[in-house]
Structures are given as structure tokens and as C-alpha cells.
Amino acid sequence: MTQSLDAAMRGFQPALPLAVGLSGGADSTALLLACARQWPGQVVAFHVNHGLQAAAATFEQHCQALCAGLNVPLHIQKVDASARDGQSPEDAARIARYKAFSALARMETAQPAIQSIAIAQHADDQVETLLLALSRGAGLAGLSAMPARWQRDGIDYHRPLLAVSAADIRLWLAEQGATFVDDPTNTDENFTRNRIRARLLPALQAAFPQFRDTFARSASHAAQAQALLDEVAQQDWSGVCADGDSQPRIKQVQLLSRARQANLLRHWLKLTYQVIPSTAQLEELLDQVAACTTRGHRIHIKVGQGFVQRNGPGLAWYNP
Numbered sequence: 001m002t003q004s005l006d007a008a009m010r011g012f013q014p015a016l017p018l019a020v021g022l023s024g025g026a027d028s029t030a031l032l033l034a035c036a037r038q039w040p041g042q043v044v045a046f047h048v049n050h051g052l053q054a055a056a057a058t059f060e061q062h063c064q065a066l067c068a069g070l071n072v073p074l075h076i077q078k079v080d081a082s083a084r085d086g087q088s089p090e091d092a093a094r095i096a097r098y099k100a101f102s103a104l105a106r107m108e109t110a111q112p113a114i115q116s117i118a119i120a121q122h123a124d125d126q127v128e129t130l131l132l133a134l135s136r137g138a139g140l141a142g143l144s145a146m147p148a149r150w151q152r153d154g155i156d157y158h159r160p161l162l163a164v165s166a167a168d169i170r171l172w173l174a175e176q177g178a179t180f181v182d183d184p185t186n187t188d189e190n191f192t193r194n195r196i197r198a199r200l201l202p203a204l205q206a207a208f209p210q211f212r213d214t215f216a217r218s219a220s221h222a223a224q225a226q227a228l229l230d231e232v233a234q235q236d237w238s239g240v241c242a243d244g245d246s247q248p249r250i251k252q253v254q255l256l257s258r259a260r261q262a263n264l265l266r267h268w269l270k271l272t273y274q275v276i277p278s279t280a281q282l283e284e285l286l287d288q289v290a291a292c293t294t295r296g297h298r299i300h301i302k303v304g305q306g307f308v309q310r311n312g313p314g315l316a317w318y319n320p
């Protein structure tokens with residue numbers, strides 16, 4: 001159920017000290033204010049300057065002024081967030097950001113060391129992410145809810161505002177008289193996410209006022225099912241790669257049902273090559289696996305060419 005920001009903060013109990021990922025926008029400004037108030041002296045802020053926007057300096061200055069006013073230590077890291085090999089600019093920025101968070105957490109001199117990092121995605125972000133995934137024809141993994149809590153590089157990450165609507169966060173900020181930077185790119189309708197926010201969310205609100213709750217429930221069912229599929233893939237992996245090699249043995253893969261083969265190969269391609277195959281690409285690879293009669297061969301993958309082909313005795317699958 002969607003909650004007020006104050007109710008969400010009452011249920012948020014991170015290990016301290018805590019760092020807040022502060023972009024300078026409304027959501028992370030609200031999260032920092034609420035955390036600094038709840039745990040005085042035990043909160044720091046991390047700001048990552050992606051250098052991507054003309055407004056980057058404005059964001060940084062806002063973070064500096066906000067943190068100085070709250071007496072919260074602020075750590076800033078500049079990163080190179082240029083996109084590589086088919087990455088979207090958003091993905092590149094996110095990857096660079098998490099790397100920077102880990103580096104900042106290690107560098108931060110707080111004693112004891114930083115235990116947790118909180119970021120400010122909210123209920124509207126959850127719905128937008130789901131609709132964005134649907135608009136791209138994503139599979140179950142893409143339709144899965146963002147988790148409220150996870151671990152990375154030995155740090156606990158939290159999204160305490162996942163059940164709070166964007167409108168409630170703005171209202172709360174107005175009550176506090178707090179200022180923030182309005183990201184000018186958030187209203188640029190050349191971005192699909194922004195069109196979803198500007199056009200679909202108001203229509204959903206009018207037609208299904210509970211859509212934030214019900215969509216989040218569906219996304220969380222998808223996440224549970226995906227977790228189960230990941231477990232199955234891990235188990236199957238030990239059968240097809242018992243010797244610790246990184247290429248699956250085709251004869252072993254053939255012993256699995258086609259559905260489990262698809263699940264295993266999808267999992268393997270993502271983890272090993274950061275590639276998410278389309279349904280057609282995966283079907284083609286499965287056909288190649290089914291047609292292979294030579295014993296002892298493994299599946300070989302080369303990323304970057306755009307088609308599936310036999311490559312000598314094994315199989316080569318090329319990703320566009």
C-alpha cells in the first residue's frame with residue numbers, strides 16, 4: 001500500500017552509519033532531510049557528478065548548500081558516464097554511479113565504516129520502470145519489481161521510499177519549505193520514461209486510482225518468479241559446467257527440457273556477457289543446440305556480430 005513519507009521512514013531501519021545517494025533532485029533531497037533528522041550525526045551524503053548535463057554544476061551546488069545547512073558531510077565524485085557498446089546513457093550513468101558509491105563508501109572515514117546506502121526511488125518510479133519494460137517487450141526479469149533492499153560490494157542498499165508517491169514527496173518537501181533542483185531533462189518527452197510519466201500515469205490515476213499498489217504487486221510477483229528461475233538456472237549450471245569451465249557442454253544442455261535450456265542460457269548470457277537475447281535469438285540458439293550431434297563440444301559465444309552460426313565443431317552465437 002502506498003504510504004506517507006513519514007510512515008515509510010518509521011519502517012526504515014538501516015544499519016548505521018548511513019549514506020544517502022543525493023542527486024539534488026526532489027526525491028533524494030527529501031530522503032536526505034528525513035534521514036538527517038532521524039539519525040543526527042550518523043548520516044553522510046554521496047553525490048556523483050556524471051558531467052552529463054549543463055545543469056550538473058547547479059545540482060552539485062545545491063547538494064553543497066543543503067548538506068552544509070544540515071551539517072551532513074558530503075562526498076562528491078566525478079565519473080565518466082559515457083555509454084559503451086549498446087548501453088543506453090541511463091544504464092551507463094547507473095553503472096558509473098554504483099561504482100562511485102562503492103568507492104565513496106570505502107573512502108569515507110566515518111567510524112564505524114558506512115554500513116548502508118539509501119537511494120530515493122519511489123512508487124511512481126516503480127510503475128514507470130514496469131511500463132517502460134512493457135513498452136520494450138521485456139521478459140520476466142525486466143518486469144520484476146525494484147527490490148526495497150539488496151547487497152552489493154558488501155554494502156546494504158535500501159530504497160525506503162518505494163511505497164511513497166512522487167506527489168506525496170513533493171507535498172512533504174513543500175511542508176518543510178525545502179528547495180531542490182528540478183531536473184530539466186525530466187520533462188523532455190523525447191524520453192519514453194518522461195512520456196509515460198506525463199501521459200500514462202495521469203490516465204492510470206483517473207482510471208485505476210490504486211494502480212501504484214496493484215502494479216507494484218504484479219512486479220513483485222514477477223520478481224519472485226524470476227528469483228525461482230535464477231535458482232533453477234544455478235542448479236542446472238552445475239550440471240552443464242561441472243568442471244568449472246565457463247562454456248556449457250552441449251550434450252549436458254541437451255539433457256534439460258527446452259524451457260530449462262532457455263532459462264539456463266538466458267541466465268548465462270546475462271551473467272557472463274551482459275547480453276539479454278531476444279526471444280528469436282534464444283530460439284535460434286536452442287535450435288542450434290538441438291541440432292548438434294558432435295560429442296564433447298561446448299557453446300561458444302562471440303558478442304557483437306548479430307547472428308547465430310556454426311563455428312567449427314562448437315556453436316558460435318553472435319549478438320547484435
Ligand SMILES: Nc1ncnc2c1ncn2[C@@H]1O[C@H](COP(=O)(O)OP(=O)(O)OP(=O)(O)O)[C@@H](O)[C@H]1O
Pocket residue numbers: 020021022023024025026027028029046047048049050097118119120121125183
Ligand atoms: N548523481 C547522483 N548522485 C548521487 N545519487 C544519485 C544521483 N543520481 C541519482 N541518485 C540516486 O539514485 C536515485 C534514483 O535515481 P534517478 O535518476 O532514478 O532519480 P532522480 O530523478 O535523480 O531522483 P531525484 O528526484 O532524487 O533527483 C535517486 O533518487 C538518488 O537517490
